[in-house]
Each structure stands twice: as structure tokens, then as C-alpha cells.
Amino acid sequence: MPDTYKKENSSEVVSSNPELVVEDAWKDIRVKKEHQPEIEKSNLTYRDMEQQIVSIDRNLTKLTNQKTAMEAEMIEVKTAAEA
Numbered sequence: 001m002p003d004t005y006k007k008e009n010s011s012e013v014v015s016s017n018p019e020l021v022v023e024d025a026w027k028d029i030r031v032k033k034e035h036q037p038e039i040e041k042s043n044l045t046y047r048d049m050e051q052q053i054v055s056i057d058r059n060l061t062k063l064t065n066q067k068t069a070m071e072a073e074m075i076e077v078k079t080a081a082e083a
Contacts, residue, residue: 008030008031
């Protein structure tokens with residue numbers, strides 16, 4: 001059985017940020033997710049998931065930069081080792 005998503009009974013908006021645009025308010029409504037194979041429940045919001053994506057993108061950028069620097073250093077080490 002696939003995971004299921006259901007809007008919680010109390011459909012209140014969970015954000016405390018008054019600057020949010022009203023048309024984006026749906027992003028802060030809590031949705032209950034039931035995971036399989038064991039039934040496991042967690043609370044999440046679309047906005048939280050958006051923030052996780054931003055964090056992942058930042059981490060990818062940071063890791064890509066670290067990888068590039070390490071590959072350049074590996075070339076230096078290889079050159080020194082072969083000399």
C-alpha cells in the first residue's frame with residue numbers, strides 16, 4: 001500500500017510569519033503522512049519541504065566546491081608523487 005497524505009482536522013496555518021502572502025498560506029497547512037510498510041505518522045508542511053530542498057541545494061553546492069578543490073589537490077599530490 002502506498003504512503004497516504006491527509007490534511008489534519010485542525011486546518012490552521014502553522015506559520016507565525018505575518019509577512020507571508022495569503023495565497024501561499026496553503027503551504028503551511030499540516031498534512032499527516034502515513035508511511036509503509038509499518039504505519040508511521042509524521043507532520044509536515046509544504047513550506048518545510050521547500051526549506052529542506054533549499055538546504056539540500058546549498059549542501060550540494062558546498063559539496064561540489066569541496067570536490068572540485070579536492071580533485072585539484074589530488075592532481076598536485078599525484079604530480080609530486082610521480083616526480
